[in-house]
Amino acid sequence: SQQGEEDPQALSIQEGENATMNCSYKTSINNLQWYRQNSGRGLVHLILIRSNEREKHSGRLRVTLDTSKKSSSLLITASRAADTASYFCAMPRGVYSGAGSYQLTFGKGTKLSVIP
Amino acid sequence: GAGVSQSPSNKVTEKGKDVELRCDPISGHTALYWYRQSLGQGLEFLIYFQGNSAPDKSGLPSDRFSAERTGGSVSTLTIQRTQQEDSAVYLCASSFGTSGGAPQYFGPGTRLTVL
8 A cells, every 4th residue: 555654763953953854655646745743642734745746835844756756855944842743744545536545644754853 | 713623532441342432523624534543653544434424444443443424524433342452542634625635634633542
């Protein structure tokens, strides 16, 4: 089944530094989404990038997508202690057709620690 | 403008008991999803509702798990004869529309512990 794999599994940086997380996946996608999870509870949607997009920005977040390499990266610039969380990439299982298209499959996440 | 809410936030039960977990999606969201997350793992899809119907139940791990949604709104996930391996955080999400490109909005989850 389609599943993203985040890399690294854990990342520890100083406040103010940039954090880069990567996601690789196996089959064609229509879009890829990034989510943040604090303290093992609810996830927050951060950004969605479609397969025909190469880069997208939202505030301090920058997401790239390389469909030829089946990979995406999430860059958080000027990190803050409040950015400490787990970050997941997710993608719809299907390709907009039939049941299962709307189910998101998640990787195991990158645990980011930002040290004040 | 409330987000997705779930209850209870924590549930401790004894092995063999039945539990019901509740999800209130964002008003107007037609799609509702249940996932579970075991310690240190990613999210595992359980079931998805479009309105009151569940086109995709493929993720339910066993016939002890069932879910329903009424009035296109509230959903309950029921686990019968709970087992210790059912211990996890159960997350509900909703989205507006069923396009695979629609962001999903998650509730805070219910942490289930089966003793």
